[in-house]
Amino acid sequence: MTRALAPATASKLAKLGIRSRRDLVLHLPLRYDDETRLTPPGQAPPGTPVLIESPVRRVEVVYRGKRQMLVECEGIALRFLHFYPNQKQAFERAIAHGLRVRAYGELRPARGGAEMIHPRYHLVAPGEPLPATLTPVYPTTAGLGQATLRKLVQQGLAEESIEDTLPAFLRERHGLAPLEASVRLLHAPAPGADLAEAWRRVKFDELLAQQLQLRLARRKRREKLALALPSNGPLLRRFLGKLPFRLTRAQQRVMAELLKDLVQPHPMQRLLQGDVGSGKTIIAAIACLAAVDAGAQAAVMAPTEILAEQHHRKFSAWLAPLGVRIAWLHGALPAAEKRRVRAAIAKGEAGIAVGTQALFQEGVEFARLALAIVDEQHRFGVKQRLELRRKAESALAHQLMMSATPIPRTLAMTRDADLDVSTIDELPPGRKPVITHTYAAARRAEVLARIRAACAEGQQAYWVCPVIDESKEALQAALDTHAELSAELSGLRVGLVHGRLAPQDKAAAMDAFSAGATQLLVCTTVIEVGVDVPNASLMVIEHAERFGLAQLHQLRGRIGRGARASECVLLFQEPLSDAARERLKVIRESADGFAIAEADLRLRGPGEFLGERQSGDLPLRFADLAADEPLVLAARAAAEELLDAGEDFARGHIERWLGARADFHRV
Ligand code: ADP
Ligand code: MG
Secondary structure (H helix, E strand, O other), rough: OOOOOHHHHHHHHOOOOOHHHHHHHHHOOEEEEOOOOOOOOOOOOOOOOOOEEEEEEEEEEEOOOEEEEEEEOOOOEEOOOOHHHHHHHHHHHHHHHHOOOEEEEEEEOOOEEEEOOOOEEEOOOOOOOOOOOOOOEOOOOOOOOOHHHHHHHHHHHHHOOOOOOOOOOHHHHHOOHHHHHHHHHHOOOOOOOOOOOHHHHHHHHHHHHHHHHHHHHHHHHHHHOOOOHHHHOOHHHHHHOOOOOOOOHHHHHHHHHHHHHOOOOOOEEEEEEEEEOOOHHHHHHHHHHHHHOOEEEEEEEEOOOHHHHHHHHHHHHHHHHHOEEEEEOOOOHHHHHHHHHHHHHHOOOEEEEOOOOOHHOOOOOOOOOOOOOEOHHHOOHHHHHHHHHHHHOOOOOOOEEEEOOOOOHHHHHHHHOOOOEEEEEOEEEEEEEHHHHEEEEHHHHHHHHHHHHHHHHEEEEEEOOOOOOOOHHHHHHHHHHHHHHHOOOOOOOOOEOOOOOOHHHHHHHHHHOOOOOEEEEOOOHHHOOOOOOOEEEEEEOHHHHHHHHHHHHHHHHHOOOOOOOOEEEEEEEOOOOOOHHHHHHHHOOOOHHHHHHHHHHHHHHHHHHHHHHHHOOOOOOOOOOOOOOOHHHHHOOOOOHHOOOOHHHHHHHHHHHHHHHHHHHHO
């Protein structure tokens, strides 16, 4: 900024992301006040702020329970609950000099006419012209008033030239308004002006900056080196020759995409998405074999102990017969055992290591890590993902992220645009769709009867307790429910698993359920991701109204894995909020993870959608990924075109729009 700012003002501006005059110019209004027209006090519609003008008759300080300043005008009074002595003096001078007051606020009926409480106001000479444009209201922060902010923005606009960072051919192709005119219009539009084109331009530029940033990161990755892995090594060939089942067409396609990446001497960064139960695990195992065939190692990380244990079990069943050694690192291992496992990884004796994030912490050294796989990657926080990426990058390892939470198209194109994406869009054959019912909690007895009937037929069931986190109350709820159900369903073998169990006890509870030793598993959301027990065909979710859509879909994905028709019963407590009713309706009517994710995005907005774990991921100020999908597509196309026209150009554009925020997007 050219004019020196008071440090206090500068730090407040910094809070708003404003660090330069250029940032000020792009600090755009949230909305506008219309101070271009005067409204006679008698004609003001109730509840709408208006501008009135009137001579000042009298000013006095009165006590109505509290000290107040009352300014009497013609047919209207202004009432101030907080005021300074100099305000009163200014009104007194106005009376003496015949000045008038212009006040902006809502009118309320009062004794002897109308009144405004705490209006924004200023004093004017008779006949002073009204502003021709709307008054902008900017996003601001505590201690920084609109008047100050407006003045600063005005200064910025006067001093800064806003050159267009887009070449003419791009503006024409995408039908974009000129930037400078758009920005100036948005700061000061005439009443009734159409702002759609101006906003479109601004949002486009912002989305374009984001796309460029992601693309540049991707280009940089292509310059890095990684170990090229063979796509037809002996282990891989043997495994493909004796797969436990026939891969679906989608699995085959995705496998080919992955192997094609892995033979490159550059690090793969691929997101493998596929709805719950689509069969991502076997693809991960295949990729691991490519690493082992190269004489190197693969690491498979899961977000929960239960899932890591299950992966270990599956990988061992599939790959140990080929002579591949699989290490399992988990929190409950005795210290000596842990040391032994770590040593096997460090010496390269273990070809594949499976575990929770402990795999990448606690000083685990790999002899030759060539591939890092993260299952259910959306369950890891931004920081963990970043940390992991760094570890993998410093080992020059390929990376495969897997996710069963389908990411709506626009999000995939933005948040994950620096990843290549493979999608399994087909379920293994023979799956029967899960039938979903919603029952009021009062119908619990019916639900118990259903559980009895299912178990009598040799099926198994989950009972998911009504909690979101693994807090103390969660534990209590699970324990209580377990005790109740054990009593109510006497004769059935009822198991229990929750997050507070020691890892070996969790594993034992899951093993018992997996083996059919327990028939009903009372659980918290620890079973939400990944758990695969095909014989379980009934799931009851208590207080389903408290769960998010993505979570309900994930939970329900635990059933419907066998050949038998499965049923999911969502018990809800009345009264239901509108939002909860809508969520339950979506989940009852749709089994398609993508459709559910789109509905989730629509119902909650992208920030919420990503959840607090990932907020900060989306530095968009103007564009809205859900509402502006066509613009995201256009910006994506334009990013390619612009990069082809040279990187300097792109850097200028990123700098303008993301500036200090640019780093944030590295995740
Ligand atoms: P997810 O994609 O949710 O991780 P999994 O990999 O756990 O799914 O697979 C779900 C179930 O389907 C597992 O029991 C798995 O062995 C089985 N499965 C995977 N692919 C196939 C296939 N092509 N044919 C038959 N069953 C399959
Ligand atoms: Mg899985």
